Amino acid sequence: MARPENAPFAxxxxxxxAPPATIAQALxxxxxxxxxxxxxxxxxxxxxxxxALRSDRPxxxxxxxxxxxxxxVEVYARAIRRRAAGMPLxxxxxxxxFRDLDFIVTPxxxxxxxxxxHLVERALARLATHPGHTAIDVGTGSGCIAISLALALPDxxxxxxxxxxxxxxxxxxxxxRHDVAQRIxxxxxxxxxxxxxxxxxxxxxxxxxxxxxxMALAPSVRQEPRLALTGGPDGLLIIGRLLSQAAERLRSGGxxxxxxxxxxxxxxxxxxxxxxxxxxxxxxxxxxxxxxDRLLELCCQEAA
Numbered sequence: 001m002a003r004p005e006n007a008p009f010a011x012x013x014x015x016x017x018a019p020p021a022t023i024a025q026a027l028x029x030x031x032x033x034x035x036x037x038x039x040x041x042x043x044x045x046x047x048x049x050x051x052a053l054r055s056d057r058p059x060x061x062x063x064x065x066x067x068x069x070x071x072x073v074e075v076y077a078r079a080i081r082r083r084a085a086g087m088p089l090x091x092x093x094x095x096x097x098f099r100d101l102d103f104i105v106t107p108x109x110x111x112x113x114x115x116x117x118h119l120v121e122r123a124l125a126r127l128a129t130h131p132g133h134t135a136i137d138v139g140t141g142s143g144c145i146a147i148s149l150a151l152a153l154p155d156x157x158x159x160x161x162x163x164x165x166x167x168x169x170x171x172x173x174x175x176x177r178h179d180v181a182q183r184i185x186x187x188x189x190x191x192x193x194x195x196x197x198x199x200x201x202x203x204x205x206x207x208x209x210x211x212x213x214x215m216a217l218a219p220s221v222r223q224e225p226r227l228a229l230t231g232g233p234d235g236l237l238i239i240g241r242l243l244s245q246a247a248e249r250l251r252s253g254g255x256x257x258x259x260x261x262x263x264x265x266x267x268x269x270x271x272x273x274x275x276x277x278x279x280x281x282x283x284x285x286x287x288x289x290x291x292x293d294r295l296l297e298l299c300c301q302e303a304a
Contacts, residue, residue, distance in 0.1 A: 021073060023049065024064035030080045037084055037220070044089055045080070051093055052076035086219040098144045101151075103174050108166035109141040110228040115288055116205050119257055119295055120148045122286065123203050126255050126299075132200025133157060138191055138242060139204050141228060143171030143184075149203070150180040159199075161189040164227065191238070192245040202246050204258040206238045207231040235261050239268055243275040243298075253302040257295060260285075265293035272298050 021029070030045030038044045046057045052075040053060070053068075079092050090096035090105045097103075098112040099120060105111055123135070123145075133156060137146035140160035150158045158180075162168050168186050175181035187194065192202075208231045214222065221229070231238040239260065246256055260268045265285035272283055280301040288294035 021068055022064065023060050023066050023068065026068060026073065026076060027060070027064075030076070033080050033084045037086060038089075044083065047089070047093065048079045048083065049076050052079060086223065088220045088223060091223070098142075099148055101144075101148070101178065103142050103144050103147075104170055104177065105142055106166075106170055107223065108164065108225065109170050110205070110224050112142055112144040115259060115294055116145065118286070118288070119203060119205065119259055120145055122295060122297065123149060123201060123255075123257050124152055126257070126297075127153060127156065127201060130200075130253060130255070130299075131155075132251075132254065134159070134197065134199045135201035135203065136161060136192070136195070136199050137203050139163075139206055139228065140171050141167050141205070143174045145203055145205065146171070146184055147175055147178050147180055150175075150183050151178060154183075156200075157185070158183060159185045159187065159195075161187045161191070161195075163188065163190050164225070167225075167228075191242050192249055195249055198249050198251045198254070200251055200254045202242075202250060202254070202256045202258075204242060204256075206242055206258055208235045208239060208259065208261045208264060210235040234267075236264065236267055236271065239264070239296075240271045240275070243272050247275045247279065250300055252300055254300050256298040260293055260296050262288075262292035262294070265296070268293075268296045272296065276300070 026049055027045050030048060031041040034041035034044055046060055050057050050060055052072045082092050083089060088111055090111045091107055094104060095102050096105050096111055099117050103112060135149055135156050136159040138161050140146050140162045143160060146158050146160035160171060165188055168188055172181060172186055175184055207229050209229050211230050211233055214230055250256060269283050282299045284297040285293050286295040286297060
């Protein structure tokens with residue numbers, strides 16, 4: 001379960017050897033410690049100190065001369081050391097922003113990324129022109145996709161599935177936080193295997209990294225759940241299974257949207273054609289901002 005909001009950092013760790021300091025000194029020390037792991041060490045130091053003080057960044061920057069008490073300095077120092085050791089910042093803070101919403105995250109779930117916001121935007125655009133009554137988020141993790149859909153589509157019944165019970169617990173906590181828990185059905189499942197009903201929309205950010213690429217990932221990424229990242233020898237195992245299961249559960253006129261790897265567009269389309277060989281479909285691969293393959297869109301044509 002997620003840490004309570006009034007305890008953003010885990011207890012324990014080495015005691016802080018630094019004496020109480022001013023805000024400016026604490027930030028300078030923190031940024032120096034994070035120089036090798038963070039792209040924006042000063043910003044991360046500010047966020048961690050603000051969390052330790054239960055304050056905000058503007059308040060810190062407005063009073064750099066303010067002296068700090070020892071207790072928050074110790075909390076801050078432990079957080080800095082965890083980040084310097086490679087722990088992702090959102091796990092230390094206990095939350096992350098996604099589409100201007102705040103989501104609890106723990107090491108049990110993948111950290112939501114901007115590319116997944118694009119998936120949600122495409123899903124909402126699809127349902128704006130082809131309204132549907134049922135949508136499912138497969139591999140929901142933190143619940144950011146399912147909750148975003150539920151908030152934007154009050155007339156759509158949203159399902160959220162994940163093989164991880166711990167991930168579903170985090171997702172439920174986020175749904176309660178955003179007041180949509182009663183409008184989402186939570187199911188512990190391996191993809192779509194237990195579902196009998198058909199859906200108007202299937203969305204997913206499945207594991208798509210090849211197993212052999214795991215050790216080449218940044219150390220901070222390897223602290224995220226491997227189950228949510230690696231997808232077999234070529235990274236396409238889960239994508240292929242999901243497409244095959246969806247072929248029997250996607251309604252006429254329905255749509256699948258799923259994230260894929262940066263070079264998987266052609267292979268993912270081939271898997272989609274094989275899975276839906278008996279149905280008439282339209283396929284698109286949408287690039288990300290860098291021009292790489294990022295989102296597979298499969299839509300079934302409406303029955304005559």
